[in-house]
Amino acid sequence: MTFLAAIPSELIHIVIGMVAIMAFVGIHVLVLVYAERKGAGHIQRRPGPFEVGPHGILQPLADAGKLIGKQLFTPTNADPILFWMAPVLAVFPVLLLFVPMPFGPVVTVQEVNLGLLLILAFAGIGVLSTMLAGWASNNKFGLLGAARTVSQSVAYEIPLLLAVLCIAFQKGSLNLSTIVEGQGSWPWQWNIVTQPLAFLIFLVCAFAETNRAPFDLPEAESELTAGFHTEYSGMGFGMFFMAEYANMVVVSGVCTALFLGGWKGPGIDGVWWFMIKVYALLALFIWVRWTYPRVRFDQLLNINWKWLIPLATLNLLGTVFLMKVF
Amino acid sequence: MIDSLFGTIKVQYLVKCDPAKTGLAWSVFLAQSDLLPAVKLLYRANYFLEDLTAIDAKEGYLAVYHFDHIDSPGRVALRVLTSHEAPELPSIASVYQGAEWHERETTDFYGITFTGNPNPVPLLLAPDMTEHPLQKTEAQRAFLWDLFPPAEPLRAAADFTLLTPAAKLAETGEA
Amino acid sequence: MHYEQLGVTEGDFYNRNFEKGAREDTMILNLGPQHPATHGVLRVIVELDGEYVIRAEPVLGYLHRMHEKMGEVKTLSQFIPNTGRIDYGHALGWNWAFVGAVERLAGFEVPERAQYIRVITTEINRITSHLLWWGAFTLDLGAITPIMYAFDDREHLLDILQMPTGSRLTHSSFRIGGVCTDLSEKFIETVRDFIPKMRERLPMYRDLVTDNVILRKRLEGVGVMDADMCRRYGVTGPVARGSGLAYDVRQAEHFPIYEGLDWQVAVRTEGDSMARYLVRMDEMEQSLNIIEQALAALPAGPVLMKNAPKVLWKAPKGESYFAVEGARGKIGVHLVSNGGEFAYKVKLRSPCFSNLSAYAEAARGTILADAVAILGSLDLVIPEIDR
Numbered sequence: 010m011t012f013l014a015a016i017p018s019e020l021i022h023i024v025i026g027m028v029a030i031m032a033f034v035g036i037h038v039l040v041l042v043y044a045e046r047k048g049a050g051h052i053q054r055r056p057g058p059f060e061v062g063p064h065g066i067l068q069p070l071a072d073a074g075k076l077i078g079k080q081l082f083t084p085t086n087a088d089p090i091l092f093w094m095a096p097v098l099a100v101f102p103v104l105l106l107f108v109p110m111p112f113g114p115v116v117t118v119q120e121v122n123l124g125l126l127l128i129l130a131f132a133g134i135g136v137l138s139t140m141l142a143g144w145a146s147n148n149k150f151g152l153l154g155a156a157r158t159v160s161q162s163v164a165y166e167i168p169l170l171l172a173v174l175c176i177a178f179q180k181g182s183l184n185l186s187t188i189v190e191g192q193g194s195w196p197w198q199w200n201i202v203t204q205p206l207a208f209l210i211f212l213v214c215a216f217a218e219t220n221r222a223p224f225d226l227p228e229a230e231s232e233l234t235a236g237f238h239t240e241y242s243g244m245g246f247g248m249f250f251m252a253e254y255a256n257m258v259v260v261s262g263v264c265t266a267l268f269l270g271g272w273k274g275p276g277i278d279g280v281w282w283f284m285i286k287v288y289a290l291l292a293l294f295i296w297v298r299w300t301y302p303r304v305r306f307d308q309l310l311n312i313n314w315k316w317l318i319p320l321a322t323l324n325l326l327g328t329v330f331l332m333k334v335f
Numbered sequence: 336m337i338d339s340l341f342g343t344i345k346v347q348y349l350v351k352c353d354p355a356k357t358g359l360a361w362s363v364f365l366a367q368s369d370l371l372p373a374v375k376l377l378y379r380a381n382y383f384l385e386d387l388t389a390i391d392a393k394e395g396y397l398a399v400y401h402f403d404h405i406d407s408p409g410r411v412a413l414r415v416l417t418s419h420e421a422p423e424l425p426s427i428a429s430v431y432q433g434a435e436w437h438e439r440e441t442t443d444f445y446g447i448t449f450t451g452n453p454n455p456v457p458l459l460l461a462p463d464m465t466e467h468p469l470q471k472t473e474a475q476r477a478f479l480w481d482l483f484p485p486a487e488p489l490r491a492a493a494d495f496t497l498l499t500p501a502a503k504l505a506e507t508g509e510a
Numbered sequence: 511m512h513y514e515q516l517g518v519t520e521g522d523f524y525n526r527n528f529e530k531g532a533r534e535d536t537m538i539l540n541l542g543p544q545h546p547a548t549h550g551v552l553r554v555i556v557e558l559d560g561e562y563v564i565r566a567e568p569v570l571g572y573l574h575r576m577h578e579k580m581g582e583v584k585t586l587s588q589f590i591p592n593t594g595r596i597d598y599g600h601a602l603g604w605n606w607a608f609v610g611a612v613e614r615l616a617g618f619e620v621p622e623r624a625q626y627i628r629v630i631t632t633e634i635n636r637i638t639s640h641l642l643w644w645g646a647f648t649l650d651l652g653a654i655t656p657i658m659y660a661f662d663d664r665e666h667l668l669d670i671l672q673m674p675t676g677s678r679l680t681h682s683s684f685r686i687g688g689v690c691t692d693l694s695e696k697f698i699e700t701v702r703d704f705i706p707k708m709r710e711r712l713p714m715y716r717d718l719v720t721d722n723v724i725l726r727k728r729l730e731g732v733g734v735m736d737a738d739m740c741r742r743y744g745v746t747g748p749v750a751r752g753s754g755l756a757y758d759v760r761q762a763e764h765f766p767i768y769e770g771l772d773w774q775v776a777v778r779t780e781g782d783s784m785a786r787y788l789v790r791m792d793e794m795e796q797s798l799n800i801i802e803q804a805l806a807a808l809p810a811g812p813v814l815m816k817n818a819p820k821v822l823w824k825a826p827k828g829e830s831y832f833a834v835e836g837a838r839g840k841i842g843v844h845l846v847s848n849g850g851e852f853a854y855k856v857k858l859r860s861p862c863f864s865n866l867s868a869y870a871e872a873a874r875g876t877i878l879a880d881a882v883a884i885l886g887s888l889d890l891v892i893p894e895i896d897r
Contacts, residue, residue, distance in 0.1 A: 053658035149539050153561070153878070222652060223724055231547045231650045232882050302724045303652025305879045306561055354763075358614055358831030383741040385833075386859040390846055401831065401844070401859070405741070405755050408762035410831060433743035436867045444578070454527075459571040459896060462523040468579050469855075477848040484828045 019119070023108070026118030030107040034255045039069040041254045041291065048295040076250075079243030087240065088145040095142035096241065096248035102134040103255040110262050111186040113272045113280035125173060125183040128263060129166075132218065135256065136162040139220075139227060142249070143237035154236025157306060158227040161217060164313045169214035171321035172207040175328045176200055176267045185263070189271030194278060199270040206324045208268045210317055215260040217309070219253065222298040226306055261290035337361040337411055340376055344369050348498065349490040360409030362486075364497065367424060370400075370415050374427045377402050382411065384427075387437035389445045391471045392479045394497060396422050396447055416497065417447060426451035444469040524569045528555045536564060543572045547882040549646050550892030552866075556873075556881065563881045566873040568866055574896040581856030585821055586612050587686055589856070594682035596858065597894035599639040602632045602675070603836035604858075605684040610832035611843040612686045615825055623811040624688035629767045629804045631674055631689075632834075633797040634701070635681065637708070638667045639837035640790045640797075643889045647787070648719060650886035651728050656719050663711055666704060673697040686823075688814030698805060705802050712795060720791065729784035733872045733884035736781055743868035747839025747861050748793065749888055752778045752785035759835035771803045783887035790889070824851050838862050838889050862888070862895045 043058070046068065050057020058065030083089050109124030111117050121127055136158060143155025177183055179200070180191045192199050201208045217224040228236035238249045265271055265286040274282035304312070341349065341363065348364035365373055385401040400413040417424050426449040428435040438449040439458035446467040449455065456462065480500045521529065521538075529538060542553035551572035557565040577596055581589050593608040594601040606628055613620060620628075641664040645657030668678045674691055675683035683690045719725060740750045750757055758775040760768045776792035778785035827849040833842040839861025846855035865888045873881040 049654075053655050054662060055658060149537060152537075153539075153558075156560075222654075225652070231652060232879050234546060299655050301653060302648060302722065302728060303879075304724055305728055305877060307877060308727060356614065356617065357829060358611070358833070359829075378741075381741060383746075384744040384864075385840065385842060386744075386844070386857060386864075388844065388855075388857040390855050399844070399857075401842070403840075405750075405757045408757075410833075412831075431742055431744070432871070433745075433864055433867045436863065454567075456524070456527050457571075459574045461571070468576055469582075477854060481827065482829065482846055482848055482854060 023119055026108065027104065030104050030118065033107070034104060034251070034258070037258055038251050038254045039073070041257065042069040042072060042250075044291070045295050045298075048292070049299045052296070052299040073247070076244055076247035081245060082240075082242040084147060084240045087147045091141050091145035092240075093245070095138045095145060096245045096252075098138035098141065099135060099252035100248045100255070102131045102138075103252050103259060105131050106255075106259045107262075109185055110259070111189050111266050111271050112262075112283050114278065117186055120184060120186050123183045124185045125177060125188075125263075128185075128259070129170060129173070132256075132259070133162075133166070135252065138252070139237050142241070143227075146237075146240035148240050150233045150235070150239045151237050154227040154233050154239070157233075158220070158237060161220075161224070161226060161309060164310055165214045165217040165317075168210050168313065168317035168321040169218060171318070171325050172204075172210040172214065173267065175204050175207040175325050178325070178328055178332060179203065185266045185271075189266050189273065192270040192273055194270070194273045194275055196270070196275075199268060201268040204268065204324075204328070206320065207328075208264075210321050210324070211264060211268065213312075213317060215264060216294070216297065217313075219256045219260055219294075221253075221257070221294055223301040223304050224309055225298075225303060226309060231303075257291060257294055258287065261287040261294070264290055336407075336409070337363065340380055341373060344373050344376070345492070346373075346490055347492045347495040348488050350486045350488045352486070354409065358410060359412050361411045362414070362483075363412065364414045364416075364495065367415055367417065370413065371425050371427060371430070373413060374400070374430050377411065378430050381405065384431040384433050384437070385410070387434060387441060389441050389447060389469075390479075390482070391445065391469065391476060392482065393473075393476045394479050395419050396445055397479060398424055398441070398447065400427070422447040424449055426453075428452055443467070446470065524553075524555060524567075528557070528565075528567055531565070532557050533559075533564070535559070541882075542569075547650050547885060548892070549886075549890065552890065552892045552895070554869075554881075554885070556878070558878065561877050561879075563873050563876050563878060566870050566881060568869060570896055572896065573893045575893075577897045578856050578858055581853050581858075583852065585851045586823070586825055586853060587819060587821055589853070590684065590686075591680075591682040594677075594680040595893070596860070596897055597836065597838070597841075597862075597891050598679050599642055599891045599894075600632075600635055600837035600841075601679065601681040602628075602635040602684065603834050603841050605682055606632055607832055607834040607836075607841040607843040608845075609684045609686050610834065611830050611845040612819075612825065614832050615828055615830040615845055615847060616686075616819075617826075618687050618815060620688055621812045621815055622809050623692075624813045624815075625767050626804050626808050627674065627689045627693055627813060628684060629765075630693070630701070630801055630808075631671060631681075631683070633800045633804070634667055634671050636837045637794050637797050638664050638671065640794050641667070643790060643837075644715070647886040647889070648725075650882055651725060653719065653722075653725070656715070659711075659715070659718075663708060666707075670697065670700050670704060673700075685814055685818060687818035688812070690814070692813045693808070698808075701801060701805060705798050708798055709795075712791070716791070720787070726784065728879075728883055729787060729887070730780075730782055732783045732880045733876065733887060734781045735868060735872055739868060739871065743871075744864040745839070745868050746864065747836065747889075748776075748789040749786050749839065749865050749868075751776060752787075752789045753781040754779035759833050759840050763833060767804060768800070770807070771800055773799045773803075783883055786887045786889075822851050824849060825853070833859070836861055838891065838894070839865060858897055860894045860897055862890050862892075863897075866890055866895055 047057040058068035061067040061071045106128050108118045109121040139158040140155045143151040180188045220227050269286045272283040350362045352359040354360050382402040382404050385403050387400050390397040395416050395418045398415045402411040438452050443457050443460040480498045537558045539556050542548045543551040553569040555567045556563050593604040596604045641660040645660035648656040672678050675681040735753050737753050737755050740753050756775050756777045773796045776789045778789050825847040829846045831844045833840050842859030844857035848854040872884050
């Protein structure tokens, strides 16, 4: 027992938290895969997966089994170390992003004072993994996808940051739990009411940062076959797949905490409100993906540099000005 | 219309056809040297290239160029003969860029060389293929006068005998 | 051919041939032969400067079957099934072009009812072809859902088309001198029911897809072809009509049944991908008009002429050219006969072949995504290009 007592309790807390996060992410990827396939199916006037289990509910498990069972294949002339590092690097930083996520009043792995900063910093590593994947696979489509990822993610991080800063300035904190505490239970007490423009900018950037349609240019199927993950088979592809869905959950979670009042809601506050809001946002992600065509690469950057960044800057300046005046 | 358009060109044989019976409005036989000037005239008159092919006959390969007009439809067929031994024709890809592919295809199928084609590599067949599938054996080949029904030409060069049946030719030769 | 003469060792013949003209600092990318944007086995070699296409060169022949040779070794009526397999999208257009060429050569009169049946089935086939293109094209642009809606309608139409032609894709129901089966009462009823349904669907497509701002931004001003370019390359069909050339074989060559019906040739003048898109959308509406009127005017009578040619029938000597307005452009069949049961020469004029030849010029200087959009807007069916 003395041996255990020597370990700082925070460490045990974090280890348990990380295990819980992994379970959470794993389950939610399965749920999201099912939700996406069903959502896509119903948007496309077909039932979606229907064969494995009642209403195809076991389909994600079958998918996972298939991916795990596939041969892992390294293309000739690829850099094997970097090639296999990329999918790992895609998943693990995303898991860290859940550490400061305020699921509920006490349900947070670790409250971090600079939680928002931590999320933004580790989200940047995701870009690195995509770039590595595209570059190391020695494939021209992969290379083009990697080049697209870099310019897209770098560009869209700026308005994202500016939008987040508005809330941070307004609430005077970078701690997500504190930001949630600062909002009320009723929708009109949420930050979305005071910062609607920042919310919209955040949402658009969220689509771009998670490489979701209509901004899925790094993996644009009709142009680049599969972009940066063209050469990945089996779980190599599966890890990118997982990272994409985990990223979506993170982005929706951050959005919920920042703008939609986090765990607070009419009636009893709690984790359920957080999850409901996160799932509403995820449904939006799915809905948009199966509805819109893909934008072109120059248009994507034009939207960012000509609209989002100036608007976000103006919004931030306005926020600062109002904070000073009142 | 075509006979006035080709006024400056020494056509070998020009006949006005019935579009309802053959689908052609004009059928023109040209010498190789007259092909490019004639095609340029057609381009200036806003004709577009429909297709290009060849017919393997006893006399040689008869290259057939079909043109049509957008506003006043009427198909014009230009025909140029080239020999079996050294099949070679001038390329019209400098006037009609679309002809480049048609010429490459004809090269694939018949082995006719189009001098001046900007990219003379095989189009439809494998690059290392040496056979030309649409070439006929000597026994399969027919005479051109056998393939094209006799018609009253608007213009015909005196020495143009491609469409005169051999028997008739022999007759007049004797006479 | 002469691998060694080129002095390069990597890539295949066409890559090496293409690389001879390439700049030092560019990337050569093979789109295809297996690539989602080519909808078949077309291969386009592009030279990229970043995302910009400097040069593009389509490489053909992956689906080449030498139909023109088959035309010379099969009797004329045996060749009809081949024509249905040249363009799987608009098989009846090719059927019609071939039997039309034979009928013109022999001077046959087709019974009036057969002519009407040809018009009706060809127009239904044209709608199915345009729906197939619409779904695949929006897929090229990254919109995954419209193809499901398009195929929903297309399946209904294929069910309908199956009744008189007996097949769903590679139709070959036209015969020299008529068609093989008469229209059933059930067919006529189903088509009559379907037309108003389809008329409701087209505005929905417009609202959901055509008016989408992303789609418009992706297509407007992209891949502009002017009228002169269309002429230089022999571009026909919706592509030429999108460039302001009001050329439609149905009207230009005075097709007998179409003359008496009330319909318009859809024309747009912008010449960009959006214009080609809109022309095809308008054409579906016009086809519905044609089908509706042709059904109303359907005369009674035989569907195949008396003494229609048998397998070993010998065509008269001579030549004929017959063109049909296919879904992709002008389908032409040039037939030369030396009086035997086999054709002496069959030339198949494929609209996609000419339309694609303009691609290299249209794609030059565009961004890669636009190059894919232009390729889609040409509505290519690869078997028809390669024949």
